[in-house]
Every structure is written in C-alpha cells, then in structure tokens.
Amino acid sequence: xxxxxxxxxxxxxxxxxxxTLLHETIPITGSILSGTYGTLTxxxxxxxxxxxMFQSVYDYPYLSSSANHIFDLTxxxxxxxxxxxxxxxxxxxxxxxxxxxxxxxxxxxxxNADGLKKFESDLNLDGVGSINDCFFVSFSRLLTKDQIxxxxxxxxxxxxxxxxxxxxxxxxxxxxxxxxxxDQGVKNVNGGDYAxxxxxxxxxxxxxxxxxxIAVISGSVFSSASLGAGAGVSDFYKHPxxxxxxxxxxxxxxxxxxxxxxxxxxxxxxSFNNTTEINSKIYFCRVPHNKFNYSANPTYVSGSKIRVKxxxxxxxxxxxxxxxxxxxxxxxxxxxxxxxxxxxxxxNDMTIRVRLDY
Amino acid sequence: MAFLDNSGDIILDAVLTxxxxxxxxxxxxxxxxxxxxxxxxxxxxxxxNHPSGSAYYDLEILQTPVLQAFTQTNANIxxxxxxxxxxxxxxxxxxxxxSKQTEQQTIKxxxxxxxxxxxxxxxxxxxxSFTDQQMQDASTNTTPALYVEGxxxxxxxxxxxxxxxxxxxxxxxxxxxYTLDIDSRIFTSxxxxxxxxxxxxxxxxxxFQLPVALRDMAGASVSSNLQNYSTYRIGSKANAVYQTDSxxxxxxxxxxxxxxxxxxxxxLNVIDNLKSTVTRDNLYDKLGSVNQDxxxxxxxxxxxxxxxxxxxxxxxxxxxxxxxxxxYAS
Numbered sequence: 001x002x003x004x005x006x007x008x009x010x011x012x013x014x015x016x017x018x019x020t021l022l023h024e025t026i027p028i029t030g031s032i033l034s035g036t037y038g039t040l041t042x043x044x045x046x047x048x049x050x051x052x053m054f055q056s057v058y059d060y061p062y063l064s065s066s067a068n069h070i071f072d073l074t075x076x077x078x079x080x081x082x083x084x085x086x087x088x089x090x091x092x093x094x095x096x097x098x099x100x101x102x103x104x105x106x107x108x109x110x111x112n113a114d115g116l117k118k119f120e121s122d123l124n125l126d127g128v129g130s131i132n133d134c135f136f137v138s139f140s141r142l143l144t145k146d147q148i149x150x151x152x153x154x155x156x157x158x159x160x161x162x163x164x165x166x167x168x169x170x171x172x173x174x175x176x177x178x179x180x181x182x183d184q185g186v187k188n189v190n191g192g193d194y195a196x197x198x199x200x201x202x203x204x205x206x207x208x209x210x211x212x213x214i215a216v217i218s219g220s221v222f223s224s225a226s227l228g229a230g231a232g233v234s235d236f237y238k239h240p241x242x243x244x245x246x247x248x249x250x251x252x253x254x255x256x257x258x259x260x261x262x263x264x265x266x267x268x269x270x271s272f273n274n275t276t277e278i279n280s281k282i283y284f285c286r287v288p289h290n291k292f293n294y295s296a297n298p299t300y301v302s303g304s305k306i307r308v309k310x311x312x313x314x315x316x317x318x319x320x321x322x323x324x325x326x327x328x329x330x331x332x333x334x335x336x337x338x339x340x341x342x343x344x345x346x347x348n349d350m351t352i353r354v355r356l357d358y
Numbered sequence: 359m360a361f362l363d364n365s366g367d368i369i370l371d372a373v374l375t376x377x378x379x380x381x382x383x384x385x386x387x388x389x390x391x392x393x394x395x396x397x398x399x400x401x402x403x404x405x406x407n408h409p410s411g412s413a414y415y416d417l418e419i420l421q422t423p424v425l426q427a428f429t430q431t432n433a434n435i436x437x438x439x440x441x442x443x444x445x446x447x448x449x450x451x452x453x454x455x456x457s458k459q460t461e462q463q464t465i466k467x468x469x470x471x472x473x474x475x476x477x478x479x480x481x482x483x484x485x486x487s488f489t490d491q492q493m494q495d496a497s498t499n500t501t502p503a504l505y506v507e508g509x510x511x512x513x514x515x516x517x518x519x520x521x522x523x524x525x526x527x528x529x530x531x532x533x534x535x536y537t538l539d540i541d542s543r544i545f546t547s548x549x550x551x552x553x554x555x556x557x558x559x560x561x562x563x564x565x566f567q568l569p570v571a572l573r574d575m576a577g578a579s580v581s582s583n584l585q586n587y588s589t590y591r592i593g594s595k596a597n598a599v600y601q602t603d604s605x606x607x608x609x610x611x612x613x614x615x616x617x618x619x620x621x622x623x624x625x626l627n628v629i630d631n632l633k634s635t636v637t638r639d640n641l642y643d644k645l646g647s648v649n650q651d652x653x654x655x656x657x658x659x660x661x662x663x664x665x666x667x668x669x670x671x672x673x674x675x676x677x678x679x680x681x682x683x684x685x686y687a688s
Contacts, residue, residue, distance in 0.1 A: 005441035005674070006391035015389075285392040292394050292439040294447065296674025299401040304452045304510040304616065307401045308416075312448040317404075317416070321424045322395035323370070324435045325378075330582040332431040333378035333389055336370045339362040341399060341422055346445050354372055354392075 006326055007291070009283060016282045021275055023152075026143050028070060028270040030156075037061055041261035048257050053093055054138075055260040069140040073260040075251060076101065077219075078118055081132035088252040097256075101136050101216070105191030105209055119216055121204035122196060123187040133219040133251060134206065135263050137270075144213035149273035150179040150186060150195065153208045156268040157221055162235040162244060167266045172221055174198065174205050186210075217263070222247035237262035279358045285323055289349040293318055317345045323352050361423040373427045375434070395435030398424050432584045440674055447529055449510045451619045453668060453677040457491070458611055461501035461570050462623075466492040469663065469680045470504060472626060473497075474633045478659075478686040486653040493684075496628045499549060501570050505623040506668055506677060507557075508533050509597055509614035517601045517608060522617035533670030535593055536622050539581050541664045542588040543641065544632065544683060549625040550575045550592035557621045558598035563606025569595045572625060584667070591671070594620035626666065628683055638687065649687050660685040 009015060037044040037060070044061035054074035060067040076098030077083045085091060099116060106117035111127060119131040137155075139148070153176045158167030178185040179195035186193045192211030196204045199221075207216040222233045223246070235244035239254055250259050293316040294300070300307060300318075308317040319341035325334040336354045344350070362371055374382065381387040403418040428434050457464035471493035473479035479495045482488035491502050515521045526532050538548055555569025581587035597618030599611050612618060631639040638660055642648050646662030661684040669676040 005438060006393040007441075008391055009389065283389060283392065285394075287394065290443045290445075291441045293445065294440040294442045294450070295396050295399075295401070296437040296440055296676065297396050297399060297401060298437065298676070299399070301450050301452060302402070303512045304449045305512050305514065306448055306450060307404050307406075309448055310406060312446045314448075316445055316447065318394075318439050319396050319399045319416070319419055319422075320394050320439065321398040321422070322427075322435050323372075324393045324395060324438075325389045326391040326393060327381065327388060328390045330391075331377050331381070332375050332434060332583060333381055333387060334372060334374050335427045335434045336372035337362060337424055337427040339369045339371070339424060340364040341396070341420055341424065342368070343416065343420065344394075344439070352370070354370060356372060356374070 005292075006324075006330075007285070007287075009285070014284045014286065016284070018280045018282060020278045020280060022278055023149050023273045023275055024145075025273055026271065028267075030268040032059055032070075033057055033267050034265045041258075041265060046264070052090060052256055053097060055257050055264075057264065068142055070143060071137050071139045073264060074136050074138075075134070075256055075259045075263075076136065077133035077251065078102070078130070079114075080130075083133050083219075083248060083252050085252065089255055091252075093256065094251070097136070098132075098134070101214070105189065105194070105212060105214065105216075107190030117189070119207055121207075121218065123185070125187075125189075129204070131206070131216065131218045131220075135217040135219075135259070137215040137217065139213040139215075141213065143274060144272075145274040145276040147192070147211045147275045148208065148213055149275045150181050150193070150210060151176060152271075152273035153195075153197070153215070154269075154271045155197070155215065155217070156270075157217070157263075158266040158268055159222065159233055161233075162238045162262075162265075168268050171268060172199050172205070174217070174221075176208050219247050219251065280355050281358070283325060283354045283356070285352040285354060287320075287344065287350045287352065289346050292320070292344055293346055315345045315347065317343060320344055320352075323354055325354065325356075360426055362426055364423060371426050373429055375429050375431045377431050379429075393435060394439040395437065396439060397434070397436055398422055430585070431582070436583070437676065438674060442530065442673075444529055447531070449512060449515065449525055449616070450673055451508045451526060451531055451533060451670065451675050452511045452614075453506050453508050453670065453675050454511060454613045455677070455679065456505040456507040456613045456621065458613065459568055460491050461503070461568060462491070462505040463494055463502040464489075464491045469682045470494075472628060472681060472683050474628050474683060474685045475635050477635050478684060481657060481686040482684070485657055486655050494625055496626075496633060499572055499625070501572075501623075501625075503549070503570075503572065503623045503625045504666075504679060505621060506536075506679075507597060507612060507614050507618060507621045508594075508670060508675065509612075509618035509620075510616035511614050512616045515616040517599070517612070517615070517617055519598075519600055519617075522597070522600075522619070525617060526619050531673050532619050533594065533672045533675065534620060535591055535671045537669045537671060538590045538592050538624060539584055539587045539667040539669075540590070540626060541586055541666075542578075542580075543586055543645065544629065544662060544664055545588075545626045546629050547578065547627045548575050548590050548592065549573060549627065550590070551595060551622060551624075555595060556598060557595045557618075559600070559602065559606075559608065559611060561600070561603045563602040563604040566599075566611050568611075569621070569623070572623075574627075592622055592624060594622040597621050622668070626681065632662075632683060632685065635686075638685070642685065646683070652684075658687045660687050 160169030552571035552573035
C-alpha cells in the first residue's frame with residue numbers, strides 16, 4: 001500500500017555529505033601465533049601450502065568456519081644481497097618474493113640496473129641503506145580495513161635464545177612513532193604511504209606500508225651486532241635436522257616455512273589501529289509543526305473517531321517510529337527505525353537526522 | 359528482527375531496503391523524499407481515562423518497543439503519517455465493505471470468492487450451497503462485485519449532506535479516488551466504476567440507486583511497496599445516501615452509520631491460465647492448494663488465497679480484503 005504523504009528533501013539544505021575515519025585497536029598476542037593451537041612451530045591455525053611460498057596465520061584452527069585470517073608471512077632477499085646463492089633452499093622463490101613485494105610496494109626506478117626500487121631503511125629514495133633481506137607480514141584486510149593508522153603500529157620481537165622456554169628474554173620493539181597523521185615521517189610510493197619502523201635505539205629495522213597493510217621486517221633485527229639484538233642471535237631457529245641456525249643460516253638453508261616458523265615463534269605481540277573511511281550522506285528530515293500529526297494507522301480511529309482526541313479542539317497526536325526515504329518514483333530506498341516512539345503534535349517540530357554510510 | 363535497545367538515548371537504525379540496494383547497483387540511487395510511519399504503534403493503548411491524568415494517556419504507547427528495520431519494503435511503512443494541516447479534525451473516514459444488495463458481493467466463510475470459470479460457478483451454486491452474491495464470476499464482466507463504502511462510521515454524527523460537507527468535504531478528507539493493490543501473478547487487471555450511475559436515495563426513501571457499470575482499468579504500475587503487486591488507481595461515486603425524511607432505514611443500503619464519503623467497487627480479472635477447465639495451472643500448486651474438498655460435499659477444488667488492498671488517496675484509509683480464487687477440479 002502506498003504511503004500517502006511524503007515531504008520533499010531540499011538537496012541544498014537537507015542533504016549533507018561527510019567523511020569520517022573510524023579506528024579500531026587491533027591487538028595480536030604472540031600466544032595466538034605460536035603455542036595456543038599446537039606445540040612450538042606447528043599449529044592448527046597455521047596453514048602451509050604445497051608451493052611453500054608463504055604461510056597463513058589464522059586466529060583459530062583454519063579448518064573451522066569460525067577462523068579468521070590474520071596475516072600471511074613470508075621471507076625474501078634481493079639478488080644483490082650477500083645471502084643470495086644458487087645452493088640456497090628455495091633461492092629462486094625467495095628472490096621472486098622480494099622482487100614481487102618491491103615491485104608492488106616501491107615500484108621501478110631508473111637509477112638501478114634492474115630497475116627495481118629496493119626497500120630502504122629511511123624515507124630517502126637514493127638507494128642508500130637498502131633492506132636486502134627481510135620478512136614480509138601481510139595483514140588481512142579483515143584487520144587493516146582501509147589502512148593501518150599512522151603512528152599506531154608496534155611489533156615486539158623476541159631476540160633471545162631459541163633454547164629458552166621463550167625467546168623473550170630479550171625483546172626488540174619496533175614502532176612507527178616517527179610517522180604522523182600530518183604526513184611527517186611518511187613517504188608516498190607505489191604501494192601507498194610508508195614509514196620506517198625504528199627500535200628503541202632509533203635504528204631502522206623495517207617499514208610499514210599503511211594502505212597495503214604490509215610490514216617489512218629487516219633481517220637486521222636478528223643479525224645485527226649493533227644495538228638491540230646484541231651480537232646477533234646465534235640460535236635464531238632450531239632446524240629439525242641441522243639444529244640451531246643463525247638468521248643467515250636459516251634464510252639460506254631453511255625453507256621459507258621454517259623461517260616463518262622462527263619469526264612467528266618470536267613475535268610477542270603486534271598492535272595497531274586500523275582505519276575505516278566512512279562516507280556518509282546525512283538527510284535532515286525536517287518535520288514541521290503542522291504536518292504528520294495524523295496517522296493512517298488503522299488503530300488511529302475507533303468507529304471513525306480519532307482515538308487521541310476527545311473533542312475537535314484537542315491537538316492531534318501521532319507517534320513516529322519509522323522514517324522512510326523515498327525515490328521520486330515513490331520507492332522506499334532506505335528506512336530508519338527509532339529506538340522509541342517520538343510524540344508528534346502541532347506544538348512541536350523536529351529534525352530527524354538520518355545518516356546512511358557507504 | 360529484534361527490538362531496538364531503548365534503554366538509553368534515542369538511536370536510529372537505518373538500512374537500505376532491497377529496492378535501495380538494487381537501485382544502488384543500477385547506479386540510480388537517489389533519495390528525494392521522506393515519509394514517516396508508525397506501524398509499531400497500537401493507538402488503542404492511548405488511555406484517555408487514565409486516573410493519573412493526561413500526562414499518562416500515552417504512557418503505554420511511549421513504552422512500545424520498536425522492531426529493527428526490515429529490508430523488505432512492504433514491512434516498514436504500510437500506513438504512514440499524514441500531512442493534514444487542519445488540527446480540528448475529530449473524525450476520519452473509514453472503509454467498510456457493503457454487501458447489502460445482491461449486486462454487492464458478500465463474504466462466505468471469512469473470505470471473498472472468485473469462481474474462475476463458468477463450470478466452477480455452476481458447481482459452487484448447485485452442489486456447494488453458494489448464492490450468486492457469494493462469489494464473483496470471472497467469466498463475466500457483470501456484478502456481483504466488491505463494494506467498499508467510505509465515510510464516518512460513527513453514530514455521533516447524523517447521516518446528512520451538511521455533515522458530509524462539514525466533516526469530510528470541507529476538511530479535505532474526501533477520498534474521491536483509491537489505489538487498489540493486487541497480486542500481478544494472479545490477476546491481469548481490474549474492472550472499476552464506469553461513468554454514470556449513482557449511490558443515492560431520495561429524501562422520501564424512494565428510488566435507491568446503486569452504480570453497477572464496470573470498465574476495464576488501464577495504467578497499472580508496479581507496486582512501490584508490495585512485492586509481486588500491481589497498483590491501479592480507481593475512481594468512485596459520491597455517497598449520496600442520507601437519512602430520509604420518511605423514516606426509511608438507510609441501513610438497508612449503507613453500511614456507514616454517519617455521513618458517507620464515496621463508494622467504489624471492483625471486480626478482479628484472473629489470468630487466463632488459471633481459468634482453464636481442462637488443465638490445472640501450476641500456480642495453484644505453487645501459491646495455493648489443489649484437490650481440496652473445501653465444503654465437505656465431495657467436490658474437489660483448486661484455490662489460491664490472496665490479499666487485495668484498497669487505500670484512499672486523500673486520507674490513507676485502507677482496507678485489506680481476503681480473496682480466494684477457486685477452480686472446480688473434479
């Protein structure tokens with residue numbers, strides 16, 4: 001049945017468009033990544049593939065429909081890295097992965113022989129301080145939504161001994177504290193905006209790409225003899241066959257999944273705020289004092305007499321529960337329900353603000 | 359849908375309807391108007407005799423829990439609030455089915471029947487105790503038809519021309535036309551009042567007239583609010599049945615106790631496939647029931663039940679009419 005009466009919305013004064021950024025805190029605890037759903041490197045929430053190029057991490061055993069994909073982990077190095085060598089396990093795949101991430105996130109440049117712009121440990125684009133070997137943590141869009149919020153990313157990595165109950169006897173906290181919402185500390189490249197991840201000693205240890213939702217963790221976290229990790233981690237990974245391995249030994253001599261296992265075991269927590277950009281249209285439904293005071297509701301009358309009146313001079317009253325938004329053809333395109341009835345009579349007017357988010 | 363949380367501030371729960379999402383996918387989503395509804399409200403809870411005074415009259419209504427929004431268009435605003443600016447209105451026209459005359463279809467066991475073909479009509483009359491008045495014959499274009507009379511159905515007001523003008527006409531409450539919503543899967547069109555004819559009686563109680571001429575209505579539009587429904591706009595005749603000087607009871611002709619407004623009437627044209635005496639259309643299986651001994655006479659019938667909605671274009675007064683399409687099977 002068609003609604004008899006509607007009011008026209010003036011597109012200049014009754015309709016407004018706004019954009020709102022919504023942020024959620026995303027805490028990822030290390031016990032979810034390693035230990036809760038299996039022992040040490042194994043886990044029902046860890047999915048390895050036959051191609052062996054990356055590892056997927058879920059928040060619950062991934063065979064369950066309740067599981068949510070958290071992120072993918074992989075590792076790679078550039079061909080100019082000292083780590084590259086044909087004898088390495090999965091050498092080609094590690095090269096390809098680095099190149100793929102570099103190509104997508106950094107793009108190509110005329111200043112390199114191969115044209116590929118490498119990751120750098122600063123915001124300069126001069127090729128100095130390249131990150132040639134690294135982990136890639138690619139977060140699911142379910143978590144990052146439209147992008148990671150700047151100045152909110154933090155990852156705590158254990159740099160202690162593998163042999164300890166946990167590797168968290170020594171930790172390194174990497175943050176993007178140098179990045180600000182006003183574009184300071186941020187560089188825009190092919191893959192969007194990125195900032196440098198610094199440790200507590202202000203040494204660059206990686207990058208975070210906000211729109212792409214990808215963290216690049218430099219191998220220097222585990223191999224550097226400088227600050228933070230001390231003299232480097234001698235037992236970065238305990239290979240099932242060859243025993244303890246340094247970062248260098250693991251990235252060259254272990255499969256990608258092995259290196260991913262090692263990093264996953266060493267992540268104590270990850271935290272960031274995501275961002276959802278909400279574009280809204282606000283309709284100001286202005287209800288004048290002299291309209292919408294009567295109802296076509298069948299219960300409004302009893303024996304044709306209006307129930308809410310005793311005599312003709314009584315004010316008519318209606319109770320609004322629903323706002324319908326219509327097209328010019330009279331089609332109901334959107335509807336809003338009030339959580340409680342609103343009394344409407346000729347002594348009041350009101351503006352009901354209906355916001356549609358896209 | 360659940361109820362909305364009404365424990366704190368007033369919130370709005372807004373959703374796009376199915377139609378809205380479709381329009382968005384088509385790229386022609388444009389909102390131009392708004393309307394207000396109160397489908398959740400039962401105004402009979404308005405207690406004008408509350409012992410604590412007028413501040414408590416609408417206590418029950420204001421505590422009505424409100425359901426979340428539906429995405430189906432027809433489940434949200436079926437009636438709506440009205441833009442009438444006159445604040446001194448005390449009565450609003452109601453719609454009532456008039457079955458006083460043999461041309462005016464009457465209800466049978468809680469529903470209005472339409473026999474889809476001549477053999478069904480014949481069988482209903484000869485073997486199942488139906489009278490002519492108890493069914494529409496879809497094989498003809500003559501009455502009986504469904505008559506709906508509008509007016510102030512209250513004994514507070516005398517059934518006079520002056521009251522009709524004062525309480526309805528001057529108040530802008532006259533429904534001179536109506537919209538009729540019918541299921542387009544079952545009906546092809548409607549027949550509605552043709553020119554001529556009147557609904558009237560002389561002041562001395564003589565010469566009662568009932569309009570009976572019907573014409574096919576064109577120009578149906580897809581119902582904007584009901585899925586699978588078409589909307590027809592149909593006319594009406596002035597309700598000129600007033601109380602008589604002679605004391606003749608006009609209740610023999612009119613079902614509206616007070617001043618009348620208009621009267622309209624219509625027949626529904628069933629789609630041809632449903633009329634076949636030989637082949638049962640699968641719509642009977644899909645939308646209704648088949649081979650049913652409805653009247654315990656041994657006769658088996660196929661039938662489909664549907665609702666027909668008539669709405670006054672001025673006041674939004676509406677009436678839902680249950681209709682049964684019936685076919686003699688064996």
